[in-house]
Every structure is written in C-alpha cells, then in structure tokens.
Amino acid sequence: MATILDVARLSGLSKTTVSRVINNHPYVSEEKKKQVLKAMKELGYTPNPSARRLRGQLTTTIGVIVPRIVNPFFSHLVNSIEQAAYKKGYQVLIFQSYEDKEKEIAFLNLLKTKQVDGVIMTSIENDWKMIESYKEYGPILLCNDYVNQTVAPMIRLDQSKGAYLGGKHLIDKGHQKIAYCTGGLFDEEGKGKDRNHGFQKALHEARIKINPKWIFVDQHTIADGKQVMKQILEMDDRPTAIFTGSDEVAGGIIIEAKEQGLAIPQDLAVVGFDDQPIAEILDPKLTTIRQPVDQMGEKSIQVMLNILDNPETEIKSYELPIELIVRQST
Amino acid sequence: MATILDVARLSGLSKTTVSRVINNHPYVSEEKKKQVLKAMKELGYTPNPSARRLRGQLTTTIGVIVPRIVNPFFSHLVNSIEQAAYKKGYQVLIFQSYEDKEKEIAFLNLLKTKQVDGVIMTSIENDWKMIESYKEYGPILLCNDYVNQTVAPMIRLDQSKGAYLGGKHLIDKGHQKIAYCTGGLFDEEGKGKDRNHGFQKALHEARIKINPKWIFVDQHTIADGKQVMKQILEMDDRPTAIFTGSDEVAGGIIIEAKEQGLAIPQDLAVVGFDDQPIAEILDPKLTTIRQPVDQMGEKSIQVMLNILDNPETEIKSYELPIELIVRQST
C-alpha cells in the first residue's frame, strides 16, 4: 500500500507538499502539483482514512443508527439520508441496533473515537440521559424517533396528528367499533405514546369509548398482523375497523382476513402507517398515513451539516408534514 | 476523549500494561488488571479504532457492497451477513454502489487502507480485471453475483437452473406463449445471461420458439412491471404466461393486470424470482424462485473468516440450492 512518503519520494518532493496537493492547500506551484498528481496516479495512492482520523481531521462520515435495515421504512430512510449526504460529499455509516441497548452504545462510541463526525439516530433504545453523555463528542441528531424536550436537533413528524387523522378518517366513514394496533405499548409513557394520544383524541372527540379488548400492543410484522386478525375472528363482539401502527401489520391483517373470507373494507376497514410500497401492492390498496421519508433524510443532513459547520447553531426541532392517503381499504 | 495514556496515568501503570489488559495478553497480575479495568471504567475509555488500524491490526470489520439497500433482496442478504458476522465478533460496513462503477472502486479502497479486513461483493459493476487488482490488499468474496472462472471465493446460486425451473414449470402448466422479463439484457454475454440460458433451455427442450416481442430487458421495479403489463395489453398476439427476473416486477405486472380486469393466472400466469416477502402479500400469491438468503449470508461469513484465518485456503466456489415455490399465480 502506497503512502504519502512513497508519493513524496517518487515525485522528488516532501511529504508536506504532497499533503498540500491532496488537500488543495494554496502555495503549491502548478508544476510541482502536476508532478505530485502524476506520482499519485502511478502508485495508485489513496490517503489512509485511519491516519487522517487519528490526526484529528473531519471524517466526512456520518453515522446512521436504524433498528433494522430489513424494515422497508428504515431502508428507505437510510437511502434518502445517504443520497442527501452524498451530494454534500459525505459518506454514511449504517448501523443496525436490532433494538438492543448495548449495540446502540457501541455505535455511539464511534463518535467518541472520531470515526464519524456526527450521528443520526432514527430510533432510540437507551434512556436519553445515557445517550446525552455522548453529545460532548459530536452532534447527535434525532430523525423520526424523538424525546420530549428539545435536547437535541430533531427532525420529527407529528405522530399524534398522524394517528388522529387515521382515527378520524375511520369515524368519518361511520365506524364506531374501532380496534387499535401499535408497535409500542398502550401506556401513558411508553413507546408510541404520541400515536396513542392522537388516536384517543379522535375517538374522544366523537364520544366513542375505547374497548380494551381491541387494543393490540407490540405488533410489528406481517405475521403479527395475521395473528391479530385471527384473534379478532374469535371475538363475539368484533370491531368493524382497525387502525394499525405499520403497513406491514395492516398487510398481515388484510391477507388473513381475505383468507378467512372477510371482505375489506366491508367487513373490516383497515388503516396502515408509513405508506410503504406494500401499501399499493395490497389488494385492496391500503389507506395509510404517509411519512415523508425523502424529506426527512434531506432535512436531517441539511441540519447536521449546518451544525458541523457552525457548532453554536441553536438546537431546534423541525416538524415535517404527515398526511392521510386514502385508498381502498377503508 | 480519554486515551490509553490517561488510563495508564490514572492507574499508575504504563501504557504497555494497559494495552495488555485491553487485549487480554498474559503476564499481567490480577491486581494490576483490576486497577486498569477500574481506571478504564472511570474514564469511560474506548480504544480508538483509527489508531488500531493504523498500527496494522485486524479491524474485525468486513465490508459488504450492495447495489441498493432498498431492494428487499439485498437488505435481507445484508441482514443475514451481519447476523452471521456478529456471532463471530465481526462488524459489518454496508456500502451501496448504486450500480455505479466509481462508487464501487471507492469502497474497494477501504481494503487498501485497511479499514476492513475483507470485502463481500453482492454485485459487480466493474470488470473483474479492475476488481482483481484489489485482491492483493485483502480477500474479496463474491456472494450472489459471480464471474465465470473461479478467480475468487464465490457463494453462488445456479441462476441458470432457477430460470430453467421457472420456464419448465410454465410449460408443464400447458403454456406455449411465454414472455420473459429480466433485470439485465438478453445478450449472449451481458448481465443476467445465466438466467437467459436457463430459460432458453427450458423452452428449447419443449420445442417452443422464443418470440422476441415478448422479451423485456432492464426491468427492475414495481413501476417497471406495470409498464410491461401495459405493453402486453397492447399486443395483438399476447403471451399467456410470463417469467420475470424479480418478485417486484412480477408484483407490478399482477397489480396492473388486475387493474385492467385480467385474471391471474387464468389470463396470464406469472412467475417471480427471489421469494421476497411481497410474494406472499400479492393476491394471488406469487409462484417464484426461492433464493436461500440466510444460507448465503451464513456461508459467506464462514468462508471469509476461514480465509482471513488461513490466507492459503484454496479458492473455491460454493453453490447453494435454488428452488421453485409454487403458489397461486400460475
């Protein structure tokens, strides 16, 4: 592996001059610059990022933490972040936390050791206090997931509004018996509480009481959705509509419902969340809440680079529009 | 950021001793070991990977190149690779080439500069000759995509057989007018040629002539599939079945066909490729060729670590089983 010294030797100049050329510093004559460039090419020279980082340079790398990349919502989010970063000359390091606290911390350590200039977290596993302690090593930005106070720059969606829109839509369609399905819990304080609030608000406004039997928590996958549908089928008193926390769960519900001979939306209206590709693939096509993934990525990078450039930037929270997409499942 | 020197000072010992503790070397008394561990914890010390890499250590990091992570096939493949790597204490660096030659090379440079111990390529954009020149810096393993000679360890599937199975299945179902849809070209030598061969073989055996009008090249997405279906509908002489290069394209075809009032499989039988989650979501469920993603990841890591451990290992190619999954779309 060729080093800067090799280039220096071959071009008959000093390491310093070579370094100047590499980094586009001034005070290098055109002539010597050419010599250096030629030597670099001849040797197939590539600067060693480890040495650069060790030397304390910016890494032009941003870390992104997602729970799991196989979740289409996150793979699209990562993609949009990466695209935006690339345009600005930044690389992206993708890391899956698998919803594991320790893995999350392990990744945050990259910030400490200057492997990345900043970290974008699309989900939070540890307590914020734990994560906060890493802020001194570099900016941490929250995209998608968020905490309550504005303790870090956040790119967020009004999840509460999203759930409200979904619930309201079902009510407007004449439903009174509405089930609810979340990836989190139905606690006052747990994961997914904002969506819970929004949903509750919609029902409350219409003076509809929530039936606890129709609340399903910790549901994530297509398989989970099928399971939920099976449970519903066994009930004496069944809901006529269901609001879910993800398009995938909604998909599972629809598939299983059809399998069991139910008609969607006549026998059961279904609302998803995310507007993933699957929403248009399902038959009937899924009514869902659209999360503006591309904008989220774009904005995250914009804010992150801004902070990197100007560390004194005020910490702000940005809210992106979330909207209801009505299709055939309601 | 605390360094090894800080730990040494706090524990009243030398850098060497601290290093020994970090790396679990022998010849450290229990007592001093405890002191060191205590100091490390107190300072929140994390070794700096850049310094380690610069020093020429193994990085316990493996790079994976995929064309695009939003493609579910690749996100699942990456996932399985990462899972397998994690079990062995390795990290995975994910990189998207976006089917761009330069980006691919940029990533291969990480090998040169010892950022990763080895690279797993799930797709190849540049000529093999170009890529081969990076082999001197570390092992390059081909997983999924492959070249013709055994010039590198390869984990591959018999794509030709897969396409043959798909074509044969349609023929067995009584079809004579079979269309073909590929993500590559229909050349003798281009991308996707193995599948082309397999498909051609199946038809050839049944003495069916291929109708060039029914060949669609460079098709990748759901939108592409819809487009293909539209083209078919405009034909006077329509195929009664279609074999596609991906479940997504197949999905687009099915969605559009239903939209236009065609019945699947009565009016058009459809075979996909990959057996992605979407295959079971589609209605009717998709008959497709299953690629054993989990096994591919597992095997790739196994072979990679083996080579890392023992660089003289013979270069071999491993073939994993590919199979036809019959569902409702045929």
Add this chain to the structure above:
DNA sequence: TTGTAGGCGTTATCAT
C-alpha cells in the same frame, strides 16, 4: 511481570 521507545500515515506548525 512490567516498562521504554519506535513507528503506523497523516497534517499543522514553524522554519527557511
């Protein structure tokens, strides 16, 4: 069993 010193490749500082 423990410590000293040198070097990995780079860039910033300070000469010249």
Add this chain to the structure above:
DNA sequence: ATGATAACGCCTACAA
C-alpha cells in the same frame, strides 16, 4: 513556495 518535525493513539519488540 517548500521542507523538517512533532503529534494523533495504539501495539509490540526489546530491555529490565
């Protein structure tokens, strides 16, 4: 405009 040198944090001969 160019060059010598120190320093980033770590590991490992070598010495004690």
